[in-house]
Amino acid sequence: MKPPEPITTTKDGRQRFRSDETKTLALNDPFAWLKRITVAGDACAWNRFVGGVLLALVVLLFLSGAFLAFYYSPVPGAAYDSVDFTLFSAPFGSILKGVHHYAWNLLLVLAIFHLARTFVAGAYRKPRQLTWISGVAILGLLPLFIITGDLLPWDQRGYWSTQVRMSIIASIPFAGDMAVRILQGGALTGIVALTRFYVLHILFLPCLLALLLAVHFYFVARHGFAERLNGKQAADHPIAFFPRVVNRWLVLFIVTVSLIALLTYYWPSPLGDPADPTDSTYVPKPEWWVLFLNQLVAIFKGKWAVLGTAVIPGLLTLFLVGLPYLDRSPGNRPAQRKTVIVAAALLAAVMIVLSLMGYFEHFGLPRQ
Amino acid sequence: MHRQSLKRIYWMVLLMLLAVLLMNGTVFGASKQVLEAAKVKAAPAGLEDAIWNEATAIQVPFEGKESFAGQKAVVATKAVYTDEAVYFLFKWKDPTLSVVKEAWQFDGEKWSHQKGNEDRISLLFEINRINNFATKGCAIVCHVPQGAPNAKDGKFGTTTAAEKGDLWHWKAARSDPAGVADDTWLTQISDKEGGRKSDAGKGGDQKNMTEDKSAPKYMLAPGKSLAKNDILLAAHSVEIPAGTVFKAGDMLTYRMPKTAEGSRGDIKAESRYAGGGWTVMLHRSLDTDNEDDVAFNTRRKYNFAMALFDDSGDENSYDSEVLTLEFK
Numbered sequence: 131m132k133p134p135e136p137i138t139t140t141k142d143g144r145q146r147f148r149s150d151e152t153k154t155l156a157l158n159d160p161f162a163w164l165k166r167i168t169v170a171g172d173a174c175a176w177n178r179f180v181g182g183v184l185l186a187l188v189v190l191l192f193l194s195g196a197f198l199a200f201y202y203s204p205v206p207g208a209a210y211d212s213v214d215f216t217l218f219s220a221p222f223g224s225i226l227k228g229v230h231h232y233a234w235n236l237l238l239v240l241a242i243f244h245l246a247r248t249f250v251a252g253a254y255r256k257p258r259q260l261t262w263i264s265g266v267a268i269l270g271l272l273p274l275f276i277i278t279g280d281l282l283p284w285d286q287r288g289y290w291s292t293q294v295r296m297s298i299i300a301s302i303p304f305a306g307d308m309a310v311r312i313l314q315g316g317a318l319t320g321i322v323a324l325t326r327f328y329v330l331h332i333l334f335l336p337c338l339l340a341l342l343l344a345v346h347f348y349f350v351a352r353h354g355f356a357e358r359l360n361g362k363q364a365a366d367h368p369i370a371f372f373p374r375v376v377n378r379w380l381v382l383f384i385v386t387v388s389l390i391a392l393l394t395y396y397w398p399s400p401l402g403d404p405a406d407p408t409d410s411t412y413v414p415k416p417e418w419w420v421l422f423l424n425q426l427v428a429i430f431k432g433k434w435a436v437l438g439t440a441v442i443p444g445l446l447t448l449f450l451v452g453l454p455y456l457d458r459s460p461g462n463r464p465a466q467r468k469t470v471i472v473a474a475a476l477l478a479a480v481m482i483v484l485s486l487m488g489y490f491e492h493f494g495l496p497r498q
Numbered sequence: 499m500h501r502q503s504l505k506r507i508y509w510m511v512l513l514m515l516l517a518v519l520l521m522n523g524t525v526f527g528a529s530k531q532v533l534e535a536a537k538v539k540a541a542p543a544g545l546e547d548a549i550w551n552e553a554t555a556i557q558v559p560f561e562g563k564e565s566f567a568g569q570k571a572v573v574a575t576k577a578v579y580t581d582e583a584v585y586f587l588f589k590w591k592d593p594t595l596s597v598v599k600e601a602w603q604f605d606g607e608k609w610s611h612q613k614g615n616e617d618r619i620s621l622l623f624e625i626n627r628i629n630n631f632a633t634k635g636c637a638i639v640c641h642v643p644q645g646a647p648n649a650k651d652g653k654f655g656t657t658t659a660a661e662k663g664d665l666w667h668w669k670a671a672r673s674d675p676a677g678v679a680d681d682t683w684l685t686q687i688s689d690k691e692g693g694r695k696s697d698a699g700k701g702g703d704q705k706n707m708t709e710d711k712s713a714p715k716y717m718l719a720p721g722k723s724l725a726k727n728d729i730l731l732a733a734h735s736v737e738i739p740a741g742t743v744f745k746a747g748d749m750l751t752y753r754m755p756k757t758a759e760g761s762r763g764d765i766k767a768e769s770r771y772a773g774g775g776w777t778v779m780l781h782r783s784l785d786t787d788n789e790d791d792v793a794f795n796t797r798r799k800y801n802f803a804m805a806l807f808d809d810s811g812d813e814n815s816y817d818s819e820v821l822t823l824e825f826k
Contacts, residue, residue: 207629214627214798218798224797286632398797401798403633404627404632408630409630
């Protein structure tokens with residue numbers, strides 16, 4: 131079969147083909163189809179590895195999560211025993227559980243970094259508004275994975291952290307109570323809540339994430355990469371998606387797996403004491419990513435609590451989503467977007483200060 | 499902004515975020531006392547071996563229960579481990595050495611039991627998870643009143659058969675002279691039966707008394723000697739020959755420690771009473787491969803609780819809060 135000819139070539143060198151020919155080739159010879167896809171040369175630039183690592187981490191989480199699901203039993207008590215068994219008795223269970231634990235945290239860290247870099251580069255601006263919004267949606271989805279996943283081991287930290295989160299959600303006006311009842315299946319965190327969190331964690335949220343990733347990649351492919359931070363245009367030579375970009379992703383996957391496996395070997399994934407719903411003396415400590423929100427809840431109390439639990443986080447989300455339409459700066463370079471850069475820097479500073487305050491409050495050295 | 503400045507910011511932010519990731523491992527809640535078992539190359543040769551200096555002692559507080567209510571005790575506790583075994587060292591103040599355990603005394607005409615019990619320390623680990631043991635310790639283990647029909651086996655146990663505990667029971671009079679701590683385990687308590695069981699094998703102690711319970715039946719066998727604190731071991735005893743003459747003040751052990759064999763003899767003990775206090779070392783294989791023993795995996799943490807008995811029976815004790823054993 132004669133290979134189809136491109137009908138056009140984009141500014142950054144990528145070739146476009148007739149869509150019906152592409153579909154036929156994708157079905158008849160997927161490798162030939164893959165080999166024909168070209169992407170901007172910047173896809174393999176040294177400083178553009180974060181997106182690839184994020185993809186590697188998502189794949190890693192899906193795979194390690196599937197392994198953990200083989201052993202997991204979503205019943206209070208038995209859930210703890212099954213995680214304990216996975217950690218200490220199942221072959222490679224400790225490594226895979228650790229990989230799952232650290233990969234989530236690394237994913238969140240790098241997703242924040244990815245977002246920050248995209249912001250600094252001005253890559254949220256026209257024509258990449260939907261690339262940005264889908265990215266923000268992905269970032270917003272990640273804490274939901276952590277929140278639902280935290281309860282699954284049925285240990286003290288997960289159980290009591292869930293109590294705190296549920297009470298925060300319940301304080302949201304109008305929808306709070308209903309949201310808690312839908313999430314937990316009732317007022318108490320028991321077997322129904324555990325089952326729902328499990329189903330959300332392994333079914334609904336992964337499907338939603340896969341969908342959002344597909345949307346995100348579609349817009350990345352459609353609108354290409356943003357200008358480099360140094361102001362130069364993206365590399366003008368196109369490169370083959372397969373095998374070049376795929377190989378790079380595989381290398382990133384192997385490196386990421388190896389590093390996280392080493393990390394988990396020396397610092398195994400923590401498993402606390404089994405959950406004891408009668409032990410009200412247990413005070414859960416917030417994770418790093420929620421310290422600033424926790425501090426907001428601590429600052430705004432009583433009738434003002436809604437500011438910390440709903441209004442400020444809601445405004446922050448709206449700001450991120452609406453940023454492409456709010457920013458009227460004359461250009462994409464940071465120097466041309468001083469107002470937005472300064473506003474974001476102030477916002478980031480407030481979040482860091484709140485996080486540090488929360489850190490010292492919860493993890494500071496105990497008083498002698 | 500200059501390219502170099504942006505690059506610098508890029509890496510600084512990335513490193514800060516990765517540092518945050520490492521902080522995540524420290525997220526824990528309520529604090530329990532943690533006993534860190536130090537890894538050592540050679541097993542401690544005894545109570546005073548310098549290798550014990552490699553472990554950090556924790557001071558475990560105990561609260562008195564029943565007639566000891568309101569009183570407190572403290573046990574300095576250390577642990578070390580090798581590739582094969584784990585070793586515990588306990589030190590506590592006790593002004594009186596109590597090893598009588600109702601020993602027989604002859605007054606010139608008849609035998610009678612002396613008043614007095616023994617000093618003891620016990621540890622309870624989980625073999626299989628005991629519901630809420632991690633937060634409530636021994637308090638969660640079912641206790642039944644003294645004299646109840648199911649108190650025969652030691653008046654306590656677990657609520658379900660799936661929950662199993664490993665009870666290490668060092669007794670100054672009934673196990674220590676034989677060089678062991680009694681190795682027992684806990685299972686479900688029922689209306690008729692207690693939940694405390696002896697591990698498989700032989701051990702424990704043998705009552706030294708005649709059929710009518712009025713006098714001792716055994717004495718020291720010729721060529722044998724009494725064990726520590728003048729305790730008569732069952733293995734060193736012989737039936738008192740007819741016509742044996744005793745003089746007033748003669749004493750004989752009532753509860754003779756038996757030689758421990760099999761799973762029941764897994765926990766070896768060494769002790770010394772000096773200067774108004776006990777020093778006790780207990781050690782056991784990390785994994786005995788016995789179903790009635792907790793198997794220690796050095797990568798995980800174990801909850802355990804302790805009880806202390808000062809010249810007292812099960813009705814009076816000092817109990818510790820639940821602790822965590824961690825292998826470093």
